[in-house]
Amino acid sequence: MKCALVTGGSRGIGSAICQKLAIDTDYHILINYQANKEAAAATLEAVIANGNTGELLQFDVADGAAVKTVLTQWQEANPEAVVEVIVNNAGITRDGLFMWMEPEDWSAVINTSLNGFYNVTNFFIQKMLRNKYGRIVNLASVSGVKGTAGQTNYSAAKGAIVGVTKALAQEVAKRNITVNAVAPGFIKSDMTSQLDEKELVKLVPLNRFGEAEEVADLVSFLVSKKASYITGEVININGGIYS
Known part of the structure; x- marks a missing residue:
């Protein structure tokens, strides 16, 4: 059974990615969620x-011990x-x-995006190396590429994701x-609903917010065989906004 794991897969972009991979691939979809079981279901x-298969895996990506426990139980x-x-x-x-900014607001954002990447990817990386095949796609953000005022913590976390993507790729x-x-x-998602x-659409040359499905299409391409020669890249999908 070949599987694709999507963290934060219950809502928004994560949910769109799970659904897109279900259509485009024959992977068994592992849908990780932290708290919202209804949305994950x-x-x-x-x-x-x-027309595909899947299952739910509940853990907080920021909790290294929980990630290891749940994934070990699943693998066994x-x-x-x-x-x-x-x-x-x-x-x-x-x-x-x-x-x-309070210390906990700094740490929570870094822990989820950056340490979450470490906890999940590190669990599987040796197995991928042994199997001599793998596709890892990390969700960064325009904030991590150009920086966004009012989001120093999020920009730091996503900027770090850019760096780790380029290093691990090598x-x-x-x-x-890849x-x-x-x-x-x-x-458009829960995260941007507020x-x-x-006002913000005026900053976007394409004059609209993107759809989660459009991001999912890009992710689906990157995990496919068609993207075999693309690695270490950060692909912006932002309607033309740039620094």
């Missing part, structure tokens, strides 16, 4: 409706299963001006493992 229903229960694709999508925002390329990042701009779309 709805994503699983959509995966099945799209499914000894034949091989995770070929990891989509590190889980992320949170705790926006605010840096001068008023380490594992000889074993036919590592790429996708950097969305303003995408933003003033009418």
